[in-house]
Amino acid sequence: MKVRDIIEKACHENILTKDEIKLLLMAEGEDKNLLFKTADMVRKEHVGDEVFLRGLIEFSSYCKNDCFYCGLRKSNSQAQRYRMQEDEIVEVAKRAYQMGYRTVVLQSGEDMFYTKDRMCSIIKKIKQNVDVAITLSIGERSYDEYKAFKDAGADRFLMRFETSNEKLYRQYHPGMSFEKRIECLKWLKSLGYELGTGFLIGLPGQTIDDLAQDILLVKELDADMIGIGPFIPHPQTPLKDAKEGSVDLTLKSIAILRLLIPDANIPATTALGTLDPLGRQKGLMCGANIVMPNVNHLKYKLKYELYPGKICINEDATKCRGCIESIIVSLGRKVGQGKGQSRHYKRAA
Ligand code: SAM
Ligand code: SF4
Ligand code: FES
Incomplete structure:
Protein backbone atom coordinates (compact mmCIF):
# COMPACT_ATOMS: atom_id res chain seq x y z
CA MET A 1 0.00 0.00 0.00
CA LYS A 2 1.26 3.47 -0.83
CA VAL A 3 1.73 6.08 1.90
CA ARG A 4 -0.86 8.29 0.19
CA ASP A 5 -3.46 5.49 0.43
CA ILE A 6 -2.62 4.80 4.06
CA ILE A 7 -3.14 8.47 4.93
CA GLU A 8 -6.46 8.41 3.12
CA LYS A 9 -7.52 5.27 4.99
CA ALA A 10 -6.52 6.85 8.33
CA CYS A 11 -8.65 9.91 7.52
CA HIS A 12 -11.70 7.86 6.60
CA GLU A 13 -11.54 4.99 9.04
CA ASN A 14 -9.48 6.40 11.95
CA ILE A 15 -7.75 3.07 12.27
CA LEU A 16 -4.65 1.51 10.74
CA THR A 17 -2.79 -1.76 11.06
CA LYS A 18 0.57 -1.88 12.76
CA ASP A 19 2.32 -2.34 9.41
CA GLU A 20 0.57 0.69 7.95
CA ILE A 21 1.60 2.81 10.93
CA LYS A 22 5.19 1.60 10.51
CA LEU A 23 5.17 2.75 6.89
CA LEU A 24 3.97 6.20 8.00
CA LEU A 25 6.67 6.35 10.69
CA MET A 26 9.27 5.65 8.01
CA ALA A 27 7.84 8.07 5.45
CA GLU A 28 10.31 10.54 3.93
CA GLY A 29 10.27 13.41 1.42
CA GLU A 30 6.94 14.07 -0.28
CA ASP A 31 5.22 11.30 1.68
CA LYS A 32 6.27 12.83 4.99
CA ASN A 33 5.16 16.28 3.86
CA LEU A 34 1.78 14.87 2.92
CA LEU A 35 1.42 13.23 6.35
CA PHE A 36 2.21 16.51 8.14
CA LYS A 37 0.01 18.59 5.85
CA THR A 38 -2.93 16.22 6.20
CA ALA A 39 -2.58 16.11 10.00
CA ASP A 40 -2.57 19.92 10.05
CA MET A 41 -5.77 20.01 7.96
CA VAL A 42 -7.46 17.41 10.16
CA ARG A 43 -6.43 19.42 13.25
CA LYS A 44 -7.99 22.55 11.75
CA GLU A 45 -11.17 20.77 10.79
CA HIS A 46 -11.72 18.99 14.11
CA VAL A 47 -10.27 21.25 16.81
CA GLY A 48 -9.84 24.55 14.98
CA ASP A 49 -7.10 27.15 15.06
CA GLU A 50 -7.16 27.77 18.78
CA VAL A 51 -4.09 26.70 20.73
CA PHE A 52 -4.97 26.15 24.38
CA LEU A 53 -2.44 26.96 27.06
CA ARG A 54 -2.10 24.94 30.26
CA GLY A 55 -0.32 26.41 33.26
CA LEU A 56 2.04 23.76 34.59
CA ILE A 57 2.72 23.76 38.34
CA GLU A 58 5.41 21.26 39.28
CA PHE A 59 4.70 21.12 43.01
CA SER A 60 7.05 18.39 44.27
CA SER A 61 10.33 16.97 43.00
CA TYR A 62 10.28 14.00 45.38
CA CYS A 63 9.61 10.62 43.81
CA LYS A 64 9.43 7.12 45.24
CA ASN A 65 10.05 5.55 41.83
CA ASP A 66 13.27 4.92 39.99
CA CYS A 67 12.45 5.26 36.29
CA PHE A 68 15.75 4.82 34.45
CA TYR A 69 15.35 7.93 32.29
CA CYS A 70 14.15 10.53 34.79
CA GLY A 71 16.23 13.03 36.75
CA LEU A 72 13.74 12.91 39.64
CA ARG A 73 14.28 9.17 40.21
CA LYS A 74 14.76 8.33 43.85
CA SER A 75 18.33 7.04 43.37
CA ASN A 76 19.49 10.39 42.03
CA SER A 77 21.11 11.67 45.21
CA GLN A 78 22.14 14.88 43.46
CA ALA A 79 18.58 15.86 42.55
CA GLN A 80 17.35 18.97 44.35
CA ARG A 81 14.16 18.14 46.18
CA TYR A 82 11.37 20.49 47.19
CA ARG A 83 7.76 20.31 48.23
CA MET A 84 5.41 23.24 47.87
CA GLN A 85 3.00 24.00 50.66
CA GLU A 86 -0.72 23.94 49.99
CA ASP A 87 -1.12 27.72 50.22
CA GLU A 88 1.78 28.27 47.86
CA ILE A 89 0.29 25.94 45.24
CA VAL A 90 -3.04 27.75 45.49
CA GLU A 91 -1.26 31.09 45.19
CA VAL A 92 0.53 29.99 41.99
CA ALA A 93 -2.78 28.73 40.58
CA LYS A 94 -4.32 32.14 41.27
CA ARG A 95 -1.41 33.86 39.58
CA ALA A 96 -1.85 31.56 36.56
CA TYR A 97 -5.52 32.53 36.41
CA GLN A 98 -4.61 36.22 36.49
CA MET A 99 -2.24 35.61 33.58
CA GLY A 100 -5.17 34.18 31.61
CA TYR A 101 -4.76 30.43 32.14
CA ARG A 102 -8.00 28.47 32.48
CA THR A 103 -6.38 25.08 33.11
CA VAL A 104 -3.69 24.29 35.64
CA VAL A 105 -1.72 21.05 35.59
CA LEU A 106 -0.58 19.88 39.01
CA GLN A 107 2.45 17.68 38.37
CA SER A 108 4.92 15.97 40.69
CA GLY A 109 7.01 12.89 41.25
CA GLU A 110 5.14 10.06 42.95
CA ASP A 111 5.21 11.72 46.33
CA MET A 112 3.08 10.12 49.02
CA PHE A 113 3.59 13.13 51.31
CA TYR A 114 0.58 14.42 49.40
CA THR A 115 -1.91 12.05 50.94
CA LYS A 116 -5.46 11.66 49.70
CA ASP A 117 -6.63 14.32 52.18
CA ARG A 118 -3.85 16.78 51.33
CA MET A 119 -4.45 16.45 47.58
CA CYS A 120 -8.21 16.82 48.01
CA SER A 121 -7.72 19.92 50.10
CA ILE A 122 -5.40 21.49 47.44
CA ILE A 123 -7.88 20.69 44.65
CA LYS A 124 -10.83 22.11 46.60
CA LYS A 125 -8.99 25.29 47.59
CA ILE A 126 -7.96 25.99 43.99
CA LYS A 127 -11.54 25.44 42.83
CA GLN A 128 -12.87 27.74 45.57
CA ASN A 129 -10.51 30.50 44.51
CA VAL A 130 -10.40 30.36 40.72
CA ASP A 131 -12.52 29.00 37.89
CA VAL A 132 -9.98 26.69 36.27
CA ALA A 133 -9.96 23.10 35.07
CA ILE A 134 -7.53 20.99 37.10
CA THR A 135 -5.38 18.34 35.50
CA LEU A 136 -3.45 16.00 37.77
CA SER A 137 -0.17 14.39 36.76
CA ILE A 138 0.95 12.66 39.93
CA GLY A 139 1.34 9.03 38.87
CA GLU A 140 -0.14 5.83 40.23
CA ARG A 141 -2.61 5.87 43.13
CA SER A 142 -5.39 3.62 44.38
CA TYR A 143 -8.87 3.64 42.83
CA ASP A 144 -10.21 5.25 46.03
CA GLU A 145 -7.73 8.08 45.81
CA TYR A 146 -8.46 8.75 42.14
CA LYS A 147 -12.15 8.79 43.00
CA ALA A 148 -11.63 11.17 45.92
CA PHE A 149 -9.60 13.56 43.72
CA LYS A 150 -12.36 13.52 41.11
CA ASP A 151 -15.03 14.14 43.75
CA ALA A 152 -12.91 17.01 45.11
CA GLY A 153 -13.01 18.67 41.69
CA ALA A 154 -10.13 17.32 39.56
CA ASP A 155 -11.18 17.23 35.90
CA ARG A 156 -8.37 15.57 33.99
CA PHE A 157 -5.46 13.20 34.51
CA LEU A 158 -2.24 12.79 32.56
CA MET A 159 -0.21 9.61 32.85
CA ARG A 160 1.84 8.20 30.04
CA PHE A 161 2.29 4.46 29.75
CA GLU A 162 5.79 5.41 28.49
CA THR A 163 6.24 2.26 26.37
CA SER A 164 3.92 -0.56 25.39
CA ASN A 165 6.83 -2.99 25.12
CA GLU A 166 6.41 -4.87 28.39
CA LYS A 167 10.00 -6.08 28.45
CA LEU A 168 11.32 -2.53 28.07
CA TYR A 169 8.77 -1.31 30.61
CA ARG A 170 10.06 -3.81 33.18
CA GLN A 171 13.66 -2.95 32.37
CA TYR A 172 13.25 0.81 32.84
CA HIS A 173 10.72 0.85 35.70
CA PRO A 174 12.09 -1.24 38.56
CA GLY A 175 9.41 -2.24 41.04
CA MET A 176 6.60 -1.14 38.72
CA SER A 177 4.39 -3.09 36.36
CA PHE A 178 2.93 -2.35 32.96
CA GLU A 179 -0.26 -4.16 33.92
CA LYS A 180 -0.74 -1.88 36.91
CA ARG A 181 -0.13 1.19 34.75
CA ILE A 182 -2.85 0.16 32.32
CA GLU A 183 -5.20 -0.73 35.17
CA CYS A 184 -4.74 2.79 36.60
CA LEU A 185 -5.47 4.36 33.20
CA LYS A 186 -8.66 2.30 32.89
CA TRP A 187 -9.76 3.32 36.39
CA LEU A 188 -9.23 6.97 35.50
CA LYS A 189 -11.31 6.62 32.36
CA SER A 190 -14.10 4.81 34.22
CA LEU A 191 -14.17 7.56 36.86
CA GLY A 192 -14.95 10.12 34.19
CA TYR A 193 -11.63 11.92 34.03
CA GLU A 194 -10.60 13.48 30.76
CA LEU A 195 -7.78 11.02 30.14
CA GLY A 196 -4.32 11.88 28.89
CA THR A 197 -1.74 9.28 28.05
CA GLY A 198 1.14 8.71 25.69
CA PHE A 199 4.72 7.56 25.45
CA LEU A 200 8.39 8.40 25.16
CA ILE A 201 10.12 8.35 21.81
CA GLY A 202 13.62 6.91 21.64
CA LEU A 203 14.07 4.85 24.78
CA PRO A 204 17.14 2.70 24.15
CA THR A 237 20.61 8.42 35.46
CA PRO A 238 21.50 4.94 34.17
CA LEU A 239 20.59 6.09 30.64
CA LYS A 240 23.05 8.98 30.68
CA ASP A 241 25.03 7.70 27.70
CA ALA A 242 22.03 6.81 25.55
CA LYS A 243 21.11 8.69 22.39
CA GLU A 244 18.30 11.21 22.58
CA GLY A 245 14.95 10.47 20.92
CA SER A 246 14.20 11.56 17.37
CA VAL A 247 12.35 14.83 16.77
CA ASP A 248 11.27 13.52 13.38
CA LEU A 249 9.66 10.36 14.85
CA THR A 250 7.98 12.48 17.53
CA LEU A 251 6.42 14.73 14.88
CA LYS A 252 5.32 11.74 12.81
CA SER A 253 3.72 10.12 15.88
CA ILE A 254 1.83 13.35 16.64
CA ALA A 255 0.64 13.52 13.03
CA ILE A 256 -0.46 9.87 12.92
CA LEU A 257 -2.38 10.17 16.19
CA ARG A 258 -4.10 13.33 14.95
CA LEU A 259 -5.41 11.22 12.07
CA LEU A 260 -6.46 8.34 14.33
CA ILE A 261 -8.11 10.45 17.10
CA PRO A 262 -8.94 13.67 15.20
CA ASP A 263 -10.65 15.51 18.06
CA ALA A 264 -8.12 14.78 20.83
CA ASN A 265 -6.02 17.45 22.51
CA ILE A 266 -2.36 16.99 21.63
CA PRO A 267 0.39 19.12 23.17
CA ALA A 268 3.57 20.24 21.48
CA THR A 269 5.74 19.21 24.43
CA THR A 270 8.52 21.06 26.21
CA ALA A 271 10.89 18.15 25.48
CA LEU A 272 10.24 18.64 21.76
CA GLY A 273 11.08 22.35 22.15
CA THR A 274 14.21 21.42 24.10
CA LEU A 275 15.68 19.17 21.40
CA ASP A 276 14.79 21.51 18.55
CA PRO A 277 14.53 25.29 19.00
CA LEU A 278 11.54 25.21 16.64
CA GLY A 279 10.18 21.93 18.01
CA ARG A 280 6.99 23.35 19.50
CA GLN A 281 6.24 25.28 16.31
CA LYS A 282 6.80 22.13 14.25
CA GLY A 283 4.53 20.15 16.56
CA LEU A 284 1.79 22.76 16.24
CA MET A 285 2.09 22.55 12.46
CA CYS A 286 1.63 18.78 12.23
CA GLY A 287 -1.32 18.12 14.51
CA ALA A 288 -0.71 19.58 17.97
CA ASN A 289 -3.10 22.15 19.53
CA ILE A 290 -1.89 22.56 23.12
CA VAL A 291 1.16 24.09 24.84
CA MET A 292 1.93 23.72 28.53
CA PRO A 293 4.07 26.60 29.79
CA ASN A 294 5.45 26.39 33.30
CA VAL A 295 3.88 28.97 35.61
CA ASN A 296 5.86 28.17 38.72
CA HIS A 297 8.39 30.34 40.57
CA LEU A 298 11.89 30.27 39.09
CA LYS A 299 13.38 28.77 42.27
CA TYR A 300 11.28 25.62 41.73
CA LYS A 301 11.55 25.44 37.95
CA LEU A 302 15.32 25.05 38.27
CA LYS A 303 14.97 22.13 40.64
CA TYR A 304 12.47 20.08 38.64
CA GLU A 305 15.05 18.62 36.32
CA LEU A 306 13.65 15.62 34.43
CA TYR A 307 16.30 16.13 31.75
CA PRO A 308 18.99 18.76 31.11
CA GLY A 309 18.65 21.86 28.95
CA LYS A 310 14.90 22.32 29.49
CA ILE A 311 13.69 25.44 27.74
CA CYS A 312 12.25 28.37 29.68
CA ILE A 313 14.04 27.27 32.84
CA ASN A 314 15.37 30.78 33.49
CA GLU A 315 12.32 32.62 32.23
CA ASP A 316 9.67 34.20 34.37
CA ALA A 317 6.14 32.88 33.82
CA THR A 318 4.94 36.21 32.42
CA LYS A 319 7.75 36.21 29.86
CA CYS A 320 6.83 32.69 28.70
CA ARG A 321 3.20 33.68 28.39
CA GLY A 322 4.09 36.55 26.04
CA CYS A 323 6.63 34.46 24.16
CA ILE A 324 4.26 31.59 23.55
CA GLU A 325 1.47 33.90 22.46
CA SER A 326 3.72 35.45 19.83
CA ILE A 327 4.70 31.97 18.60
CA ILE A 328 1.02 31.04 18.26
CA VAL A 329 0.16 34.24 16.42
CA SER A 330 3.19 33.87 14.13
CA LEU A 331 1.74 30.54 12.98
CA GLY A 332 -1.55 32.20 12.06
CA ARG A 333 -3.30 30.63 15.04
CA LYS A 334 -4.93 32.11 18.11
CA VAL A 335 -4.74 31.56 21.83
CA GLY A 336 -7.69 29.45 23.00
CA GLN A 337 -10.24 31.08 25.28
CA GLY A 338 -11.89 29.11 28.06
CA LYS A 339 -10.90 25.78 29.53
CA GLY A 340 -10.33 23.98 26.26
CA GLN A 341 -11.94 20.69 27.19
CA SER A 342 -11.01 17.88 24.82
CA ARG A 343 -13.65 17.62 22.09
CA HIS A 344 -13.07 13.89 22.06
CA TYR A 345 -14.15 13.78 25.72
CA LYS A 346 -17.10 16.07 25.11
CA ARG A 347 -18.31 13.93 22.24
CA ALA A 348 -18.20 10.75 24.34
CA ALA A 349 -20.00 12.35 27.30
N1 SAM B 1 5.57 11.20 38.10
C1 SAM B 1 4.48 11.32 37.22
C2 SAM B 1 4.53 10.28 36.12
O1 SAM B 1 5.57 9.65 35.93
O2 SAM B 1 3.48 10.10 35.46
C3 SAM B 1 4.40 12.69 36.56
C4 SAM B 1 5.68 13.44 36.37
S1 SAM B 1 6.81 12.71 35.21
C5 SAM B 1 8.21 13.66 35.49
C6 SAM B 1 6.14 13.32 33.64
C7 SAM B 1 6.74 12.72 32.39
O3 SAM B 1 8.09 13.15 32.26
C8 SAM B 1 6.84 11.23 32.34
O4 SAM B 1 5.63 10.66 31.92
C9 SAM B 1 8.00 10.98 31.36
O5 SAM B 1 7.52 10.54 30.10
C10 SAM B 1 8.65 12.37 31.24
N2 SAM B 1 10.12 12.28 31.40
C11 SAM B 1 10.79 11.88 32.49
N3 SAM B 1 12.12 11.84 32.24
C12 SAM B 1 12.28 12.23 30.95
C13 SAM B 1 13.42 12.37 30.09
N4 SAM B 1 14.65 12.09 30.51
N5 SAM B 1 13.22 12.79 28.82
C14 SAM B 1 11.96 13.09 28.39
N6 SAM B 1 10.86 12.96 29.15
C15 SAM B 1 11.01 12.53 30.42
FE1 SF4 C 1 9.07 9.59 39.25
FE2 SF4 C 1 7.52 10.23 37.13
FE3 SF4 C 1 10.20 10.59 37.08
FE4 SF4 C 1 9.23 8.11 37.04
S1 SF4 C 1 8.91 9.70 35.44
S2 SF4 C 1 10.95 8.84 38.33
S3 SF4 C 1 7.43 8.32 38.35
S4 SF4 C 1 8.75 11.63 38.37
FE1 FES D 1 9.27 30.28 27.74
FE2 FES D 1 9.46 31.16 25.13
S1 FES D 1 7.87 30.01 26.09
S2 FES D 1 10.71 31.68 26.88
Missing part, protein backbone atom coordinates in the same frame (compact mmCIF):
# COMPACT_ATOMS: atom_id res chain seq x y z
CA GLY A 205 16.07 -0.62 22.63
CA GLN A 206 12.75 0.72 21.36
CA THR A 207 11.99 -0.22 17.74
CA ILE A 208 9.70 1.19 15.05
CA ASP A 209 7.51 -1.83 15.70
CA ASP A 210 7.25 -0.77 19.37
CA LEU A 211 6.34 2.80 18.40
CA ALA A 212 3.60 1.57 16.09
CA GLN A 213 2.29 -0.53 18.99
CA ASP A 214 2.46 2.54 21.28
CA ILE A 215 0.32 4.47 18.80
CA LEU A 216 -2.20 1.63 18.67
CA LEU A 217 -2.35 1.48 22.47
CA VAL A 218 -3.16 5.21 22.71
CA LYS A 219 -5.99 4.57 20.25
CA GLU A 220 -7.17 1.51 22.18
CA LEU A 221 -7.21 3.45 25.47
CA ASP A 222 -9.29 6.06 23.66
CA ALA A 223 -7.24 8.94 25.03
CA ASP A 224 -8.77 12.42 25.18
CA MET A 225 -5.30 13.98 25.41
CA ILE A 226 -2.13 12.57 23.94
CA GLY A 227 1.33 13.34 25.33
CA ILE A 228 4.24 12.25 23.20
CA GLY A 229 7.77 13.46 23.83
CA PRO A 230 11.32 12.55 22.87
CA PHE A 231 13.51 10.94 25.53
CA ILE A 232 16.38 13.23 26.60
CA PRO A 233 19.26 11.59 28.51
CA HIS A 234 19.91 12.93 32.00
CA PRO A 235 23.54 12.73 33.24
CA GLN A 236 22.60 11.42 36.69
